[in-house]
Amino acid sequence: MTDDVTPPGRAPADEARDAHLRAALRHAPDADARPPDAVSARILAVARASSTRADVSRDSARRRQGRLASMLAGLWISAARPSMAGAFATVVVATLVGVLWWERPIDVAMVRPAPVEPSAPPAATTAPPATLSKPTLTSPSALPKPASPSPAEQATPLARVAPPAARAPDAFPAPAGRRQAPRSSVDAPSRSVEPAPEHASPPVDDAAAADQRTDVRGDRSAPTAAAAHERSEAEPVPKALRKSETQGFVRRERDANLAAAPAAEPRDQLSAAAPQAPAAAGLAGLRARVQSAPEQWTWTRDGIDDRHPGAALTTWLAEAEQAARANASATNAAGKDAATPAGSEAARLEIQLFEAGRRRAIVRVTAAGIDLVDETGRMQRIRLDPSTSAALAASAPR
Amino acid sequence: MMRDDVRDDETLMLAYGAGDVAAFEVLYARHHAALYRFVRRMLGRHFAAQVDEAFQDTWLRVVQSAARWEPRGATFRTWLYTLAHHRVIDLVRRSGRELSIDAVDGDGDADVAAWEPQATAWQHWPAPAGSALHGDELAFWRHAGERLLQCLEQLSVAQRSAFLLHHDDGLSLDEVARALEVGFETAKTRLRYAMAKLRACMGAYLAPLAESSG
Numbered sequence: 073m074t075d076d077v078t079p080p081g082r083a084p085a086d087e088a089r090d091a092h093l094r095a096a097l098r099h100a101p102d103a104d105a106r107p108p109d110a111v112s113a114r115i116l117a118v119a120r121a122s123s124t125r126a127d128v129s130r131d132s133a134r135r136r137q138g139r140l141a142s143m144l145a146g147l148w149i150s151a152a153r154p155s156m157a158g159a160f161a162t163v164v165v166a167t168l169v170g171v172l173w174w175e176r177p178i179d180v181a182m183v184r185p186a187p188v189e190p191s192a193p194p195a196a197t198t199a200p201p202a203t204l205s206k207p208t209l210t211s212p213s214a215l216p217k218p219a220s221p222s223p224a225e226q227a228t229p230l231a232r233v234a235p236p237a238a239r240a241p242d243a244f245p246a247p248a249g250r251r252q253a254p255r256s257s258v259d260a261p262s263r264s265v266e267p268a269p270e271h272a273s274p275p276v277d278d279a280a281a282a283d284q285r286t287d288v289r290g291d292r293s294a295p296t297a298a299a300a301h302e303r304s305e306a307e308p309v310p311k312a313l314r315k316s317e318t319q320g321f322v323r324r325e326r327d328a329n330l331a332a333a334p335a336a337e338p339r340d341q342l343s344a345a346a347p348q349a350p351a352a353a354g355l356a357g358l359r360a361r362v363q364s365a366p367e368q369w370t371w372t373r374d375g376i377d378d379r380h381p382g383a384a385l386t387t388w389l390a391e392a393e394q395a396a397r398a399n400a401s402a403t404n405a406a407g408k409d410a411a412t413p414a415g416s417e418a419a420r421l422e423i424q425l426f427e428a429g430r431r432r433a434i435v436r437v438t439a440a441g442i443d444l445v446d447e448t449g450r451m452q453r454i455r456l457d458p459s460t461s462a463a464l465a466a467s468a469p470r
Numbered sequence: 471m472m473r474d475d476v477r478d479d480e481t482l483m484l485a486y487g488a489g490d491v492a493a494f495e496v497l498y499a500r501h502h503a504a505l506y507r508f509v510r511r512m513l514g515r516h517f518a519a520q521v522d523e524a525f526q527d528t529w530l531r532v533v534q535s536a537a538r539w540e541p542r543g544a545t546f547r548t549w550l551y552t553l554a555h556h557r558v559i560d561l562v563r564r565s566g567r568e569l570s571i572d573a574v575d576g577d578g579d580a581d582v583a584a585w586e587p588q589a590t591a592w593q594h595w596p597a598p599a600g601s602a603l604h605g606d607e608l609a610f611w612r613h614a615g616e617r618l619l620q621c622l623e624q625l626s627v628a629q630r631s632a633f634l635l636h637h638d639d640g641l642s643l644d645e646v647a648r649a650l651e652v653g654f655e656t657a658k659t660r661l662r663y664a665m666a667k668l669r670a671c672m673g674a675y676l677a678p679l680a681e682s683s684g
Contacts, residue, residue, distance in 0.1 A: 093618065093668060097638050099608075100615030107506045111522050112498070115529040119494045122533050123486070 351452040352396035354444050358433050359389040362425065369432075371425045373470060381425070384469035392435065392442055395464055396454040399441075420465040437465045479546035487536040494536070498529065501547065504639055505529075505554055511634055512558045514623045520561045528554045544648050548641065551649045555631055562627060614672065621671035629664035636661055 097103070150156050362369050362381050370378050371385055421437040434445040441456035442464070456464070475482065475496040485493035505528065510521045531553045544552075622630055628650070635641045635649055647657035 092614070093665070093672070094637050095611055096614035096618040096672070098615070099611035100619050101612070102507060102510055102619065103615065105507050105510055106503055107525055108522060111526050112502065115526055115533075116495060116498065118530060119486070119498075119533045120491045122536070123489050123491045123494070 351442075351444060351454045352393050354433075354446070354452060355389055355393040355396055355435070355442075358425065358435075358444075359386055359393065361427070361432075362386060362389070365427075369425060369427050370429075371423055373423050373468065374421070375424070378426075382469075385423075388464075388468050389435070391467060392437075392464055395456055395460050396442060399454075399456045399460055420461070421468050423468065437461055437468065480541045483532075483536065483539055483541075483546050487539055494533070497532075497546070501550060502529075505550060508551065508634055508639060509554050509558060511619065511622060511638070512555070512627070512630060513561065514619075516623075517561060517565065524554065524557045524561055527557050531557075545645070547639075548645050548649045551635060551639065551641070552651065555650060558631075559627065617672060618668065621668050624671060625664050625667055629660050629667065632657055632660040633664040633668065 151160065363386050366381050369381050371381050372378050419436050419438050423435045424431055425433045425435070430447070432447050434443070436443040436445065439458055439461055440453070441461055442454040443451050444454065445451045475493075477485070477493070477496070479497060479500070482490075482493040482497050486497070506521070506525050509525045509528070510518070513521050513524065528550070532550065539549075622633070625633065631650060632646055635646045636643065641649060643658055643661070644654060646661070647654045650657060650660075652660075
């Protein structure tokens with residue numbers, strides 16, 4: 073202990089002197105000094121109190137942790153009860169619905185309004201403006217029924233009835249691939265409940281453009297769009313109001329159609345809408361589609377001579393349409409075999425139209441009238457008097 | 471008190487931090503006398519009234535720090551003396567007395583150089599390790615002890631603490647350096663000059679036993 077502090081050059085006695093210093097320290101008067109008992113007692117008391125406080129704080133912390141754990145356990149148990157789970161599920165569903173409806177137009181997202189007044193546009197909006205001015209659709213239940221032509225319509229000359237191609241009603245169904253996609257993926261859930269809403273979406277302001285479009289929509293949308301177009305032209309209504317009115321009407325009409333033909337698939341719009349649409353509309357729609365993209369279409373007469381449609385074919389289709397409007401009393405012949413002429417009514421003429429190689433329609437002229445068969449095989453028969461039928465067969469392009 | 475506890479100081483301190491009051495009592499029993507003596511000798515006669523306060527404050531610091539105390543390379547005893555040293559310095563500074571903690575180099579050189587002990591005088595001192603002291607020897611060492619306490623007060627606080635920790639409390643030089651929170655060489659230097667001063671002080675005024683008795 074003393075080696076490290078012995079200055080160099082010192083005599084060996086220095087180490088002994090260090091021992092002397094230590095001996096002097098041991099014999100100093102304060103060598104046996106002790107702290108007063110009061111001080112020691114105070115220090116020990118403080119030490120005990122501090123330890124007790126630490127124990128208390130530790131216990132309280134432990135109690136707090138236990139209380140928190142019990143609260144969590146209680147929350148977990150209560151969450152497992154049906155009432156709490158139901159409330160939680162309700163909140164989750166409400167949040168989900170709110171998110172799904174976010175940014176959707178309010179009139180689309182809203183709950184369906186109450187039944188509408190019977191002043192809705194007519195179903196036979198494919199007719200000329202004179203017909204449009206007389207709405208025939210007074211209630212949703214009337215939609216499925218085929219519109220029977222009024223005496224005035226029957227008396228209308230063919231030339232007067234013939235509509236311009238651009239304003240032809242879009243009664244014939246468009247191919248599935250050409251239909252408009254849903255506006256957004258968010259709408260998908262509601263679409264699954266209410267099928268085929270896309271043909272109800274064109275707003276009034278876009279009705280004219282929709283008419284100009286070559287894309288042919290479902291037959292149910294055609295009268296709606298046309299009627300909305302006519303109304304928008306007749307009376308200037310605020311944009312938002314017209315839009316909501318149109319959408320409301322379309323929605324009501326769609327509901328009526330769904331009630332009338334619930335089993336029909338959304339794609340089979342022609343089949344689903346056949347009962348309430350005039351048969352002439354099918355011819356008009358077919359002609360419009362052929363005229364819009366003739367390069368995609370071919371046709372045959374009596375199964376031979378495949379060729380692209382020309383002016384002769386579209387003119388003949390227009391004549392058939394006019395004849396149908398003038399004399400038609402369409403009957404739904406669904407379920408019949410579309411490939412063979414019906415019974416004794418032997419076909420005088422059969423024209424098949426193909427789009428992109430796929431048969432889209434058959435126009436068959438018989439002694440009894442015109443049979444229009446769509447791509448699904450559903451047939452509509454337009455009864456004509458024999459002379460008209462014969463004239464139509466004679467004027468068919470070769 | 472559990473005076474016969476064989477656990478080391480660090481284990482006892484950790485036990486007290488965990489709530490074992492008996493561990494603190496053992497620690498106190500082990501170190502209270504030496505610490506009290508250290509504080510008393512550090513403060514000297516000028517601050518004798520503050521000895522109890524400094525001693526109590528030191529232990530209260532131990533109590534307050536018990537919950538977060540960890541042995542970080544130093545023993546409990548070293549840490550305990552560090553606390554006491556800080557408390558002493560605080561008291562001295564608070565009193566307004568001049569405190570030259572680091573004034574160790576050279577301040578005692580003149581005294582050391584001026585005094586050359588007579589070798590013959592030291593040889594007549596009684597043996598320091600003698601267990602059985604006679605009456606004259608016992609009187610001599612008590613006189614030497616009183617003289618040493620007076621000489622200690624001539625040292626600076628830094629030199630005094632280094633000497634007391636090394637010679638009275640038995641800390642090694644490394645532990646002295648840790649306790650004083652200085653480097654090893656600094657502690658060694660302080661101790662060297664402290665001993666030189668004490669030798670001069672003691673040899674100049676403490677006559678050998680043979681001469682005094684003769």
